[in-house]
Amino acid sequence: MAQYRRIGVTQNNDVAIVSFNDKKILDEASIQELGAELFGLVEQQKMGDILLNFTNVEFLSSAALGKLITLDRKVKASKGRMKMCNIRPEIFEVFQITKLNKVFDIRKDETEAMTAFS
Amino acid sequence: MTESSSHHDSSSDQAAWQKSLDLPSERGASRLIMEELLDRLGEHGWAGTDIFSIHLAAEEAIVNAIVHGNKLSADKKVHVECFVSPTTVRIEITDEGDGFKPEEVPDCTQDDRLEVPNGRGVMLIHNFMTRVEYNEKGNRVLLEKVRDT
DSSP: OOOOSSEEEEEETTEEEEEESOSEEOOHHHHHHHHHHHHHHHHTSOOOEEEEEOTTOOEEOHHHHHHHHHHHHHHHHTTOEEEEEOOOHHHHHHHHHTTGGGTSOEESSHHHHHHHHO | OOEEEEEEOOSSSOOEEEEEEEEESSTTTTHHHHHHHHHHHHHTTOOHHHHHHHHHHHHHHHHHIIIIISTTOTTOEEEEEEEEOSSEEEEEEEOSSOOOOGGGSOOTTSGGGTTOSSOOHHHHHHHHSSEEEEOSSSSEEEEEEEOOO
């Protein structure tokens, strides 16, 4: 089983539910590590359906957004699906301002997201 | 690193905090000022959502100065000056680079740029602060937020 430092991963049916260990995702080194762990879910672990649960996350810099964009692209390229949930209003505002809410499938909570997967 | 700070309380002025310091041009250097800035914002009565906005704008601006302005050069510094009062926050960031033209930064919200991983910092800065001004050269930026009354 893979060991992760920046994320926690659980399975629900065939969906990999990912939580974030850091409340503030802004440090360059952490973001690099986070990116590597997220990409590994697709590239090494071959997980098709991924749900990113942002419950813990209080802050996100634009460098972190970049990793999410790259992850989304990798998931789509491998014919998988990625959704996000439990994003705080101030962080959701960042997605809206940058129009990334048009790129990402963002749901209110895990229940809504899991329904959308099925 | 040089730094100076003052805590000024006066019955005729609003209480305010000021600090200036030089950051090294290394990734993560913003941590040398950010925690203190955020603490001072809280102490001066700024709401959580405003603190988030100021944090994000300041973080993006400092990273831009380090990475794009100073190109991560060990011999270059980023000079930061902060001012926090109950109504106004000002953060001025100066790098030692050649400057840039903010009007030439591509619009990251265009459909053909939406999936580019980078290029959102300047837009976020403008969105979260009430006033953003550059010097002519483009190596200094002033971020200002005035609290909604």
